[in-house]
Amino acid sequence: MLQQEDEEVARRLFQDMDLEGSIDYRSTAFAGRDFGGLHASPPFAVVRPSGSRDISSVIRFALKSPNLTVAARGNGHSINGQAMANRGLVIDMKRPSDAVIDFVRSDAGFAVDVGGGALWEDVLTRCVSEFGFSPRSWTDYLGLTVGGTLSNAGVSGQTFRYGPQTSNVTELEVVTGTGDTVICSDGQNSELFFSVLGGLGQFGIITRARVLVQPAPNMVRWIRVVYSEFDEFTRDAESLITRPESESFDYVEGFAFVNSDDPVNGWPSVLLNPDQLWDTGFMIRSASPVLYCLEVALHYNKGDCSSTVDTRVERLLGRLRFMEDTLFQVDLNYIDFLLRVKEAEKQAKANGIWDAPHPWLNLFVSKTSIEDFDRLVFKEILKDGIGGPMLVYPISRSKWDERTSVVLPDGEIFYIVALLRFTNPYQKSPSVRDLVAQNHEIIEACVRNGLDFKLYLPHYNTEEGWKQHFGDRWSWFEEMKSKYDPMAILAPGQKIFTRNPSCGIN
Numbered sequence: 484m485l486q487q488e489d490e491e492v493a494r495r496l497f498q499d500m501d502l503e504g505s506i507d508y509r510s511t512a513f514a515g516r517d518f519g520g521l522h523a524s525p526p527f528a529v530v531r532p533s534g535s536r537d538i539s540s541v542i543r544f545a546l547k548s549p550n551l552t553v554a555a556r557g558n559g560h561s562i563n564g565q566a567m568a569n570r571g572l573v574i575d576m577k578r579p580s581d582a583v584i585d586f587v588r589s590d591a592g593f594a595v596d597v598g599g600g601a602l603w604e605d606v607l608t609r610c611v612s613e614f615g616f617s618p619r620s621w622t623d624y625l626g627l628t629v630g631g632t633l634s635n636a637g638v639s640g641q642t643f644r645y646g647p648q649t650s651n652v653t654e655l656e657v658v659t660g661t662g663d664t665v666i667c668s669d670g671q672n673s674e675l676f677f678s679v680l681g682g683l684g685q686f687g688i689i690t691r692a693r694v695l696v697q698p699a700p701n702m703v704r705w706i707r708v709v710y711s712e713f714d715e716f717t718r719d720a721e722s723l724i725t726r727p728e729s730e731s732f733d734y735v736e737g738f739a740f741v742n743s744d745d746p747v748n749g750w751p752s753v754l755l756n757p758d759q760l761w762d763t764g765f766m767i768r769s770a771s772p773v774l775y776c777l778e779v780a781l782h783y784n785k786g787d788c789s790s791t792v793d794t795r796v797e798r799l800l801g802r803l804r805f806m807e808d809t810l811f812q813v814d815l816n817y818i819d820f821l822l823r824v825k826e827a828e829k830q831a832k833a834n835g836i837w838d839a840p841h842p843w844l845n846l847f848v849s850k851t852s853i854e855d856f857d858r859l860v861f862k863e864i865l866k867d868g869i870g871g872p873m874l875v876y877p878i879s880r881s882k883w884d885e886r887t888s889v890v891l892p893d894g895e896i897f898y899i900v901a902l903l904r905f906t907n908p909y910q911k912s913p914s915v916r917d918l919v920a921q922n923h924e925i926i927e928a929c930v931r932n933g934l935d936f937k938l939y940l941p942h943y944n945t946e947e948g949w950k951q952h953f954g955d956r957w958s959w960f961e962e963m964k965s966k967y968d969p970m971a972i973l974a975p976g977q978k979i980f981t982r983n984p985s986c987g988i989n
């Protein structure tokens with residue numbers, strides 16, 4: 484944190500820095516907030532760099548200061564202040580023009596070079612329109628930056644096949660915490676490459692990533708089916724993610740929902756478009772208060788005959804044991820499918836719930852613990868829903884590169900659980916404090932009952948919490964920190980390391 488008396492000195496020195504980009508001391512409030520809306524920590528200044536050289540200059544400047552910190556801010560879609568720098572410097576990375584820098588043919592296949600501050604939605608539209616290719620692994624929502632998701636993992640319904648986004652990049656350009664600009668990959672500076680992937684912004688700022696791509700399909704058949712029993716849902720979902728590629732869908736996800744007619748938490752949330760009809764009789768066909776929806780999608784091309792697509796879908800669905808007559812499906816363009824959350828975003832913005840706080844909780848829960856999780860959490864603590872999606876779907880560990888900084892629970896199969904709470908500022912609903920307390924209750928229930936899990940997009944306030952999170956990877960993580968950001972100036976909002984004081988601005 485910068486002291487008041489240092490601010491004036493810093494301002495003067497900044498003026499001499501010869502940045503090609505700009506520095507803003509006034510409109511900094513946005514960088515002190517995030518999507519979570521739970522914390523506010525305005526920075527001293529926001530830097531808009533013109534490229535890696537500016538980022539390096541800013542880091543070198545901070546290194547010479549007694550206690551300045553530097554946070555890269557992607558699109559600020561963190562929940563717990565991870566992209567903030569209290570009275571420090573925020574580097575605003577978002578740069579739409581960087582969406583696609585180059586199309587390259589790498590040893591690992593076709594790839595695109597994209598800027599660290601590019602939004603995935605821009606990468607998608609430009610890749611498809613300019614090259615007819617598309618990245619293989621996505622997040623559900625694409626208003627996130629490349630650097631922001633690669634600092635975590637980046638997961639969605641394609642992860643079972645291609646691994647997270649961190650498994651789908653072959654090269655990075657990174658500006659480290661010492662101000663050095665380094666190209667890294669599996670074969671070159673590999674230690675930096677793997678530590679930065681999933682590294683929570685601790686070792687360097689990603690300025691460019693080489694992302695693997697494949698020919699983009701034109702169309703998608705998007706399908707939802709419902710289960711009343713959790714064990715049948717998990718058996719089918721796990722079977723889909725472990726079958727050979729030709730025997731499965733191209734996307735597999737799922738969510739838990741309440742067996743009611745509640746528009747947000749109940750059956751209406753299963754419908755794929757507002758015109759679809761559902762029978763209120765569904766509610767009484769299962770006595771279970773909580774049900775499970777398996778969500779799958781199949782890619783195809785416009786030239787494919789519709790009966791061929793129907794036959795393929797029928798064959799794949801024929802092996803599943805969902806509740807009779809609970810099949811909902813639509814066909815849509817590939818880009819519209821990947822941008823499906825954008826429509827929900829528009830509606831949420833219009834209703835005021837996009838900008839209200841989001842006390843979200845994301846976990847990876849091992850296959851051995853997921854039934855207990857269902858019993859303790861979905862069927863008990865969250866049996867009335869959470870005012871938003873409760874995602875639960877399996878992924879295979881073998882698709883993850885364990886050399887990255889991401890930590891996972893044990894076993895080959897584990898589940899992503901995402902509790903995506905929306906609070907309505909205009910309706911009487913539980914306070915944000917109560918919802919945060921409920922998140923703690925869920926974590927405590929998991930710990931008390933010995934469940935094997937890890938937080939995804941982790942957030943801890945103590946070193947002890949981080950040590951437990953990283954387990955036997957902690958000493959390696961600390962070693963990488965001392966190597967690539969020895970003064971601990973980067974990503975202070977993660978609250979993992981404390982800035983090492985240096986001699987002062989000179």
Ligand SMILES: Cc1cc2nc3c(=O)[nH]c(=O)nc-3n(C[C@H](O)[C@H](O)[C@H](O)COP(=O)(O)OP(=O)(O)OC[C@H]3O[C@@H](n4cnc5c(N)ncnc54)[C@H](O)[C@@H]3O)c2cc1C
Binds near residue numbers: 629634635684688976
């Ligand atoms: C609506 C919504 C939907 C989401 N859906 C998914 C999903 O489907 N799957 C999934 O995996 N995640 C999902 N997330 C979580 C999301 O991936 C993370 O919160 C991600 O960090 C957000 O990206 P951002 O660009 O906003 O990053 P920020 O919030 O701006 O930054 C996150 C962290 O990364 C660091 N950082 C940012 N840019 C860089 C960079 N260039 N180099 C190094 N460090 C950097 C920051 O300092 C900070 O510590 C979702 C989040 C939201 C709000």
